[in-house]
Amino acid sequence: MADKNGHIDLDGxxxxxxxxxAALPxxxxxxxxxxxxxxxxxFAEPPARAPSPGLWRQVMVLLGGWPALGGLAAACAAGVWIGVSPPAFLPDPAGLVSAAQSEVDVLGGYSLSSLYLEDG
Amino acid sequence: MDGGTPVTGEAPSDDALLVLFANGEAQAARELTARLGPRVFSVALRVLGDRAEAEDVAQEAMLRLWRMAPEWQPGQAKVSTWLYRVAMNLCLDLKRRRRGGSVNIDDVPEPPDPGQSAPEQLQDRARADALQAALMTLPDRQRQAVVLRHIEDLPNPEIAGIMDISVEAVESLTARGKRALAAALAGRRAELGYSDG
Structure with missing residues (x-):
């Protein structure tokens, strides 16, 4: 396994x-x-199941977590406040319930049922 | 050892066996141990030069294989490549922790090869022992590359994957390693059974 120059034949x-x-002992x-x-x-043991999140937590996740819910809560509160105590440039919503929608009579004094009778 | 899809009638691939193991098939563990155990033990023994440490590395590498089995993705890599990589990293970690190197090849009893005559076995043993002693003089990464390339007979791209280096780096390590081995063995020609002239 050595060549003529005496070099070691590593491959050998x-x-x-x-x-x-070595065989496996x-x-x-x-x-x-x-x-x-x-x-x-x-492997045979079933993995421990994490408790499923409650409905409220699932809603939170859908809406984007606490930051989004905080904004939503603030918007809701503002809407309620505007309704209860509107700013001066908005009409009082309580007064709008019974008020006429408009002061202009678009039918000119006629009733709608009489208009239908004229068609014959 | 291959990681390909088994053909009907042929022995299952390492990939398939690992999936079977993850699904609770006990025979798969015996088959994988028979296929991969000797390779990982042998390469650890060559790299570490210490039988007890090589056994620890082989057992730990196989344990990591068992634990990883449920996550194994068939067809993406070879099981043997993964195992070699784990074993080589374990060897490096162990060498870093070890204080001083020791070569304990003398306490490595090997079973006789029935295909060789006694004188041939002795000559092979003497040459293997001399080679191992020379291997232990190499830096760790050179020794790993030479063992994987020239004793485990792995191709350079696979060695690159095992050692997490480029193919060019593998070629450089093996070339330098062989030169260093030749230099270390130059003074031991008689022991190797070489005659002058």
Whole structure:
């Protein structure tokens, strides 16, 4: 395995090392298989289920969490306040309930039912 | 060892066996241990030069394989490549923690190869031991590259994946490693069974 210059034939040494490769010791094989059995036993157990989030938490997630809910709450509060105590440039909503929608009579004194009778 | 899809009638691939293991098939563990155990132990022994440490590395590498099995994606990589990578990293970690290097090849009893005559076995053993002693003089990464390339006979791209380096870096490490081995072995030609002239 040495050439004429006395150089070491590494390839020959590598071949020898491959032929001399270590077999798996029996005791090591048993330990590896014992580990495998232990790990596999863990696979058989159902994973611990996390508690499902409550309805309120699911709504929060859909709306974008606490920051979004905070803005929503503020908007709702503002709307209620405007309705209860509107600014001066807005009409009082309580007065609008019974007031006429307009002071202009678009039918000119006629009733709608009499208009239909004229069609014959 | 391959990671491909098994053909009907042929032995299942490492990929398939690992999936079977994750699904609770005990025989898959025995088959994978028989296929991969000797390789990971042998390469750890070559890299570490210590039998007890090599056994620890092999057991730990296989344990990590078992734990990883449910997450294994068949067809994306070779199981053996993954295992080699884990083993090589474990060897590097262990070497960093170890204080001083020691070569304990003498306490490595090997079973006889029935295909060789006694003198051939002895000569192979002597050459393998001399090679191992020379390997232990190499820097860790050179030794890993040389063992994976020239003893485990892996292609350079696979070694690059195992060692997380480029193919060019693998070629550089193995070239430098072989030169260093030749230099370390130059004074041991008689021990290797070489005759002058």
């Amino acid at each position: 040494l590598f071949d020898a090392a491959r032929r001399d490769s 029996e005791a090591l094989s048993e330990r590896i298989l014992a580990d495998a059995a232990q790990v596999q036993a863990g």
